[in-house]
Amino acid sequence: VRARTQTQVAVTSDHESWILLNCSPDLRSQIETTPELHSQPTNGLRQSPIAGAILTSADIDCVLGLLHLREQQPLELYATATVCKIIREGNSLFKMLEQKPEQTRWTPIEPGNLISAAGISFRAIPTGGDYPYYVQNGSRSGLAEDSAVIGLIAGTHGAKFAFLPGVREIPNETLKLLDSCDLLLMDGTFWTDDELIRIQGGGRTAREMGHMPVSGSDGSIERFREVRRPRKVFIHINNTNPMLNENGPEYRQVRDAGWEIAHDGDQFVIGDL
Amino acid sequence: VRARTQTQVAVTSDHESWILLNCSPDLRSQIETTPELHSQPTNGLRQSPIAGAILTSADIDCVLGLLHLREQQPLELYATATVCKIIREGNSLFKMLEQKPEQTRWTPIEPGNLISAAGISFRAIPTGGDYPYYVQNGSRSGLAEDSAVIGLIAGTHGAKFAFLPGVREIPNETLKLLDSCDLLLMDGTFWTDDELIRIQGGGRTAREMGHMPVSGSDGSIERFREVRRPRKVFIHINNTNPMLNENGPEYRQVRDAGWEIAHDGDQFVIGDL
Numbered sequence: 410v411r412a413r414t415q416t417q418v419a420v421t422s423d424h425e426s427w428i429l430l431n432c433s434p435d436l437r438s439q440i441e442t443t444p445e446l447h448s449q450p451t452n453g454l455r456q457s458p459i460a461g462a463i464l465t466s467a468d469i470d471c472v473l474g475l476l477h478l479r480e481q482q483p484l485e486l487y488a489t490a491t492v493c494k495i496i497r498e499g500n501s502l503f504k505m506l507e508q509k510p511e512q513t514r515w516t517p518i519e520p521g522n523l524i525s526a527a528g529i530s531f532r533a534i535p536t537g538g539d540y541p542y543y544v545q546n547g548s549r550s551g552l553a554e555d556s557a558v559i560g561l562i563a564g565t566h567g568a569k570f571a572f573l574p575g576v577r578e579i580p581n582e583t584l585k586l587l588d589s590c591d592l593l594l595m596d597g598t599f600w601t602d603d604e605l606i607r608i609q610g611g612g613r614t615a616r617e618m619g620h621m622p623v624s625g626s627d628g629s630i631e632r633f634r635e636v637r638r639p640r641k642v643f644i645h646i647n648n649t650n651p652m653l654n655e656n657g658p659e660y661r662q663v664r665d666a667g668w669e670i671a672h673d674g675d676q677f678v679i680g681d682l
Numbered sequence: 683v684r685a686r687t688q689t690q691v692a693v694t695s696d697h698e699s700w701i702l703l704n705c706s707p708d709l710r711s712q713i714e715t716t717p718e719l720h721s722q723p724t725n726g727l728r729q730s731p732i733a734g735a736i737l738t739s740a741d742i743d744c745v746l747g748l749l750h751l752r753e754q755q756p757l758e759l760y761a762t763a764t765v766c767k768i769i770r771e772g773n774s775l776f777k778m779l780e781q782k783p784e785q786t787r788w789t790p791i792e793p794g795n796l797i798s799a800a801g802i803s804f805r806a807i808p809t810g811g812d813y814p815y816y817v818q819n820g821s822r823s824g825l826a827e828d829s830a831v832i833g834l835i836a837g838t839h840g841a842k843f844a845f846l847p848g849v850r851e852i853p854n855e856t857l858k859l860l861d862s863c864d865l866l867l868m869d870g871t872f873w874t875d876d877e878l879i880r881i882q883g884g885g886r887t888a889r890e891m892g893h894m895p896v897s898g899s900d901g902s903i904e905r906f907r908e909v910r911r912p913r914k915v916f917i918h919i920n921n922t923n924p925m926l927n928e929n930g931p932e933y934r935q936v937r938d939a940g941w942e943i944a945h946d947g948d949q950f951v952i953g954d955l
Contacts, residue, residue: 412714414711434707434710434749434750435710435711437707437708438687438708438711441685469749469752469775469778473746473749473775476707476742476746477707479742495774499773499774500772500773500774500775501768501772501773501816501817501818501821502742502746502773502775502816503816504815504816504818505742505814505815505816508815541778542777542778542781543774543775543776543777543778544774545774545777548774
């Protein structure tokens with residue numbers, strides 16, 4: 410199995426200004442291995458091509474990398490109001506992003522909303538899922554249920570792609586929308602619903618953790634079978650998922666169903682950019 | 683200049699059980715490049731050689747990597763009571779370390795205290811310094827001033843070394859103690875007191891940020907001149923510090939004064955281990 414860092418995507422419509430989709434704990438090393446994201450020395454100041462980030466949940470995997478950006482600014486940050494509250498009010502570490510007035514600007518994005526960043530439009534869609542474990546019962550009251558985890562459909566220059574790193578369930582009407590995309594980056598965390606329970610001898614199912622398994626009659630390969638137009642790529646793959654083994658039957662099954670499995674450094678060009 | 687990841691030290695007295703000194707944001711990749719820290723499959727469970735960690739401050743550089751350990755347990759964690767409070771009460775993310783009763787155990791360590799972990803004794807010493815920016819005025823009341831940043835003197839098998847990643851000032855009696863060490867890992871963040879101000883056109887001095895500069899009549903090279911016994915190594919070096927350039931006069935000055943500059947992967951063996 411080829412080693413992978415934690416899921417991180419960066420998008421651009423002009424090769425100059427980039428938007429991060431989530432901020433992985435490995436963001437620092439990921440930026441280092443990606444010359445397009447390196448700071449440009451302009452006017453004696455460090456100028457980063459990273460214009461901002463959209464967070465799709467409050468999971469550590471999605472937000473921790475923000476703290477790697479604490480010396481870059483200004484940053485445009487987008488998240489649902491509740492995810493924003495968890496980060497900014499529940500975790501003082503993130504005040505490092507607010508040392509200067511213009512360091513960061515937060516804008517709420519809720520399921521159904523459309524925002525525009527770096528010349529790309531992003532529509533938030535509901536994908537099920539829950540607030541992470543660290544948001545304890547006492548602080549959950551008043552947190553909107555469908556704002557815990559979102560997916561994104563991004564469009565620019567007539568091209569469209571979907572970023573769906575955490576999908577528990579996907580409404581039928583959303584499936585239709587996804588069929589109009591050129592590219593689908595989809596939650597491939599677990600192969601089966603009981604994957605971690607079998608390995609650890611206890612714990613929660615994939616769906617309880619907010620992830621539709623890849624295999625099975627209600628898994629994502631079956632669920633997305635009628636989504637034919639886009640190139641379909643699994644991302645956010647746990648190291649317990651047997652489809653990572655390129656010599657195994659699960660990998661074969663995924664490829665035969667028309668899906669790809671993402672690697673570090675993959676680049677996807679859509680539209681006539 | 684050779685690229686370096688953020689400062690991280692791991693110590694052992696038996697090559698089996700390791701204690702981390704701080705938990706850097708780069709900890710995950712640092713563990714990956716260090717086979718001694720890899721999990722051993724024993725009895726079907728993931729067994730990590732990492733027994734615990736001692737935190738010398740609440741700086742992001744010192745604590746963020748804890749979140750990379752959220753799937754490892756049990757962990758013995760040590761910090762001053764105030765640093766512990768900042769982490770556990772001010773940042774809900776760290777509840778990921780308390781999902782199971784035996785996942786982590788926190789033990790306070792204050793300046794002057796001696797604790798024992800993995801067969802090594804650690805004495806906390808005061809090194810000046812302050813709570814990080816993210817601990818805002820409102821939450822600072824009641825936080826003991828000399829518990830913000832500590833250094834450590836570690837001993838085992840008759841050998842001793844000091845870990846001092848954040849030193850604003852060092853008392854004379856501590857200097858004498860340090861002269862009995864075999865190895866000194868010392869704060870080399872900045873070359874001059876006004877280093878960042880000159881580069882950024884504003885901001886705080888090195889000392890205001892809790893770091894004694896390396897150069898100058900009150901810098902660490904001069905201050906530690908009478909500390910002759912230990913091997914002296916600079917760690918925690920900011921990428922603005924000109925001594926990183928091995929072709930420059932500052933590097934020469936450091937080496938001529940008997941100091942070394944640490945690199946990723948450095949190993950130090952002391953005593954008759």
